[in-house]
Structures are given as C-alpha cells and as structure tokens.
Amino acid sequence: MIRGIFFDNVKLSYGCTEPVAVGLSVAVGKDYLKGELRKIEIVMDRNTYKNGLEVGIPGTHMHGFEIAALLAYLVGRSDFGLEVFKDVTSDMVSKAYELKDIVSVKHESDVRLHIRTLLYGDNEVLVEITDSHDHVSKVVVDGQEIFNTQSSVNFKKDVVKGITLNEIFEYVENPDNDVLEVVREAIEHNLQISSIGLETEGNFGKVIDGVPGFVAAGVDQRMNGALLPVMTVAGSGNQGISCVVPVKLIADKINASQEKIEKAVLMSILVTIYVKAYTGTLTPICGAGSIASAGATSGITYLYGGDIEQIKSAINNLLATLFGMTCDGAKRSCALKASIGTQMAINASKLALSNTNIPCGNGFTAKDVEETIRRIEILTNSLKRFDEDVIDFIGHC
Template sequence: MEKKDKRYQAYLRILKEELVPAMGCTEPIALAYCAAKAREILGCMPDSVLVEASGNIIKNVKSVVVPNTNGLKGMEAAAAAGIVAGEADRALEVIAGVTEGQKEEISRFLKAGKIQVRPMDTEEVLDMAVTLWKGGEEARVQISRSHTNIVLIEKDGEALYREKCADKVLRAAEDADNDGGQGAVGCKPEAGAKGGNREEADRALLNMEAIYDFAETVDPDDVREVIGRQIALNTAISEEGLKGNYGANIGRVLLHTYGNDIKNRAKAAAAAGSDARMSGCEMPVVINSGSGNQGMTVSLPVIEYAKELGCPEEKLYRALVLSNLTAIHQKSGIGRLSAYCGAVSAGCAAGCGIAYLQGGDLEAVNHTLVNALAIVSGIICDGAKPSCAAKIASSVDAGILGYAMYREGQQFYGGDGIISKGVEKTIGNVGRLGKDGMKETDKEIIRIMTGC
C-alpha cells in the first residue's frame, strides 16, 4: 500500500485515535472525566450532584475498582473522584494525579451523600451526563457514543457547546427553530481539547485484505510512537499483574496450573494485565476500541510470541498493526459497548497477529479469524470486573487454536452456525449479532446486575 493511498493515511489515523493511554477501566474513567469537566464549568465544589447514565455504563462501572480511590467501586466513586481530584484536560488519565489527601477528600465527599445516580432515558448505548449545583448555579456535561466525546456543555441552562448530532437527544425541536438545526449559536468545540468534537477516520475503509496489506507495507516509523507505547505500557501492567495480588489472579493461576509454554504464557500475560486493571492498579495501559482489556488482549499475546520466536522489532510492529486493526474492524460493526464480550474480538485478533509472526499469509490470517470467531462468539459482557481476565484467556486460546486448525488443514465452513463463506461476511454476521441480536440479552444482563 502506497503512503498516498487514502487507506494508508486513514489507517494511521485510526491507530492514533484508538490506541491512546488510559488509567483505570474506561467506563468509570469516562464518568470521572465527565464529572471533572462539569466541576471545571461550575468553577467550585458542588452542593449536589446528579449522575445519569445508560444501562451499559452502569453495567461496566458497577463492579470495577476506580483507581486512586483506596479501592472504591461504582458510579458514585467514579463521579466523586472526578469532581474532587479530576484534571479534565487529561481526558482518560483524568485521575492519574490524585494525592493521598485527595483520596481522603473523595471518601468524605461520598459519605456526605451528595451524589444521586439514575438511569438515563437514551437510545445510545454509551451515554452519560453529570449535573452539578452550587447555590443557584448549575453546570451540566454530557458524553455520548465514545468515552471522551463531549456532546453538551451547559452553564446555568445556557449551552456553551452542543455537538450538532446531540440535538436528537436534547432539545432538537428548539434548536431547529432557533438556529436552523446548526446547533447553539456561538457553540464551538474547544480548540485542541481532548475529547472535544472531532471528525474521526472512516472505519468503513477497514477490511481484512487492506489491513494485511497495510501491515505488510507500513513504514515502521509511522507507527513507532503509538505501537511502541502500547508495548511498553501494556507489558508493564502485565508484569505487575503477575507479581501482585489482584482480583482472582487468573494470570498466575494459568501459569501455576498449566505450565510455562508459549501458548499458556500468551494467555497469562493478557489475563494478568486484566487482573491488575480490573482491581484498581494505578498503571496506565494503551486501549483498543475504547477498552483497556481489549488493548491488552490484542497486544500482549502477540508480544509474548514475538519474544519466543525471536522476531525482530519491525516484525512485531507489523503484527501488532495487524492485530489492532483487526480488532477495531470487528468492533466497528458491534459498537463500543454491547452484550457481546469485547475480549472475543481482541483475542481472535491476537490470533491473527500470532499467525502473522509465524509466517501466516492473508489466507492464514483470515482462516484464523473465522475459526476463532466460530469458537467464542457466544461470550457475554456482564460488566467490567475480575472475571474479565478469564474471558480474555479463553478468547486468546481460541485465537491460537484458530491458527493451529489452519496449519492442520482444518476449518469451520460457511453455514456452520453464524459462519458465512468469506471473512468479511463472517465479521458482518458477528457485528449483527453483537449490535442487534443481543440487545434484549443486554437489557436482561443489566436487569440481573441491578436487581430490577
């Protein structure tokens, strides 16, 4: 693929947009970011707080530890951390700089009972709003569709910024009458702001043939910063997960039970990173498709295989470009959040990266992906919590098995369940399953988790 090809430039942009650092599970961190931004707009500490969120946000925040809070969990903890100690300009690292004194202040703020949480009436899967009051003053910030995409900023009922597409959710008719449907007068994205309104690269340009071509031909210097950061940060938290005592310690259980061969080390590396992250480890990771678990799953097994095989750095970079874009391609059809476990997309994509490291061509990569998806596409997402690490291990195992099947001349065929002939059709089927077919499953999961 030539550098002047529009796909080449789009794929570079996609990697830079998706592979960003984040500290803590992205849903509570997004909520902390939303709260920190609202606190910035209010200009002082609030007397009362209302947090509204879609079911998937509630699901993914409910059971995970919010970092830098002395082990606190849940919606109220995430919002309190953002309000008390958040630095809004740091986006998904919004609470990375919390001091010991601020941790105590977060606890006191929570105990004061100032925060009310309620479900949000929204059609968006990823949607949240934080409203703060102090005396007669009010500030409201809403994030929708992606974890740092601010669609509304209000102060005392006046829109300081409103993304045009947010009109369908908030005051659509009023805005259409007042400004011809162009959004509030004078409302502009904050220049250079992280998470402000932005036009993203077109994910519809992704397909497996072009992804493989890009991975083969990309100038390593064009991806060195983003991929190098992923290797460094994700390896560090994986090592911490294996050393420390986090969650159910799935990474250590795998090594102690099944040994130290490369297949098991690959699974354990990814699981250990999740062990640490889901249990409040205060180390950043590079995410994929809005998820730290997916960012670790798509990278750490490939890194382990590259070490085992003695691959040069450039080969590893190309394999990680392939695995990351393959995961993003799958998730583009599913959406950021759903009842479909994102670790499945990432683990199957890691299998493709592993296949590439071992000399696999486009045919091998495509068969690896289809085989792996046939095995684990039924895993549900029931929120962020320690058991994510075990789901990650299962998904990576499916990716490894998918390539082993191909090498043995074995495969699943079109018509076998949700598998269709051709990798793109199968990816489309999985997207349909995750986005549309599992909507009712998602609602039932949320009802079970919230006791409704």
C-alpha cells in the same frame, strides 16, 4: 484513512473506561462550576452503567461511579482526557468517600454510549459525553449552551466499515512512523501491568499457565483498580491488553525481529478495531474474550508467516468459536474470559496455519470472513435484551 482510524481508537487510560468517562465529564464540568460543589447528578446509558458497577476505581480498593465522580472533581483535569485519574492519592480517596452522598447515579435504556452529568454549585453545569468515552459533545452553563458537537459515532463506524481486511494487511506492511511509536508505547504499558499482576498476591493470572495467564494477570490487575496506564483499543483497556500482550509474548518466544513484532501487534490492533466497529463500542458481547482475540489470532498468524488467506481463516476460526461470550459488566472475571480468548487465539492460528478453516455453513460462519463479521453485527443486535436483564443481577449475590 487507516492512520486516522488508529488514532481515533488507540488511547492511553488509567482505569476502566466507563468510570473514566464519567470522571472526565465531571472534570470538564469543574472548569465551568462556580462556588462550592453541592451536588452531582449523573444519568447514563445502560451499558456504561453495566460496565462501571463492579469494576475497581484506579488508586482505590473501591468501586462505584460515585467515587469515580468525586475523585475526578478533586484531582482530575479536563485536559487529562482518559488519564483523568492519574493523580489519585489515598488522601483524596478518603475525602471522596466522605462526600459520596452528594452524588446520584441513574441509568436509562439508551443503546449508545451517552453520559449526562449535572454539577450544582453557585451555578449549574451540564456536560454530555456521547459515542466514545472521551468525546465531550455538549456543555451548558445555567441554561446557556457553551458548545454542542453532537456527533459522529455512526460516521466513524462507517469509516471503519468502509475499509477491508486486505487494506489493513497492506497498511501493516507499510505503516506510518507515528503509528508505530504508539504501538511501541502500547507494548510497553500493557506488558508492564501484566508483569505487575503476575507478582501480585491473589491475582487470577498467577494460577493460569503460559501466555493466557500473562494476559489474565494484566486484565485482573486493571479491573482491581491498579493505578497504571493501559493503552486502550476501540474503547477498552481489556481489549488493549488482550490484543497486544499475547502477540508480543509469542513474538519473543520465536525470536521475531522488532519490525515483525511491531507489525504483528499493529495487525492485531487494527483487526480488533475493525471487528469492534460491527459489534459497537459497548455491547452484550465480551470484547476482551472474543473480539480482541480475533485481533490477537491475526497477529499471531502473521508472526508465523501466515499469508492473507490463512490470517483470514484464523479470524474466522476464532469468531466462529467464541462469538457469543457475553459481557456481564467490567469486573475481575473479565481476566478469565480474556485468558480463554487468548488460548483460542493460539489454537485458531494453529488451525489456520495448517490450512484448516471452519466450514461455511457451520452455524453462522461464512466462507468469507468479512461476511462472518457482518453476520456478527446482526447477531449482536439480537442480544440487546441481555443487557437489560443482566443489570438486575450485577452486584447481587
């Protein structure tokens, strides 16, 4: 079961996953479109809209769903999945910009991830993506339904919620080989973008010390539109960077074995997926700054030889401190939130390793970390008005 959860939630992507999902819907629609493209109409849920407004599109110095949609039409392929932008070139960027007026983008108050894309040529093609960024759930051509697999998000969330942290810890000690292969790939890609970020003039990570600066560098590079692959975790590349990179860097610092590194990074990934199942894929809570950092602190504590109870305490310490850091869309300042989360992940681990746990009843913190996580689900739902209001401010000085 945990192997399946891992592969459902760990995937390679070029660029922020919200514009990528829009791009994928267009690439799928292109497979069914006849004649010359005349118009694209896109309607999406408010959280997808929020996350895609100000984030850089891979291979460009621009942002906006319009450019994302047209680049996917020009160079994307449906079989690329979340890698739909990997063939972007400067020539195609210029061409996409010239065509941007044929794309219209709107949002609605749907609380789940839901994108409806209509392409008009000599026929009309509707493509819907629901629940996860690469789940194409419906295709309709000239009113005729080609397929419909409406879905599964609640089922998949319930599967994740059906496991326990103890089961995650047990799996980490005896993981499947194909899972570890992906863990190694995640380390390679997510470290690479962070390293490149640190060499890029103006990158936020260059002025932040230590491990937090390294994490910030990768997130900033990604948010700025770098055409580089990142291993996403629970639907987010920023979460992927934030839960993989700090664990690997600290492992290197203490000369951990390769086996210990891979298991610690796997721990971090699985804990991130677990907590994210309670907050939801797209939420008013910052995934990189608070959720992935809960994963990172579990991996760091594992590296230092912490036992199960200390790992749970580290997660509890982290969530009790950083839950409430809001998500006001994907953009460069996500790097700074990720750096804060990384520093707290280190501190939460130190506290746990000294057998210090934030006491039960301090705020929403419970004695049992899994009860703390369940309370976070309730609190996340209470913050949904934030998502409605913050859209009015994004992009407006």
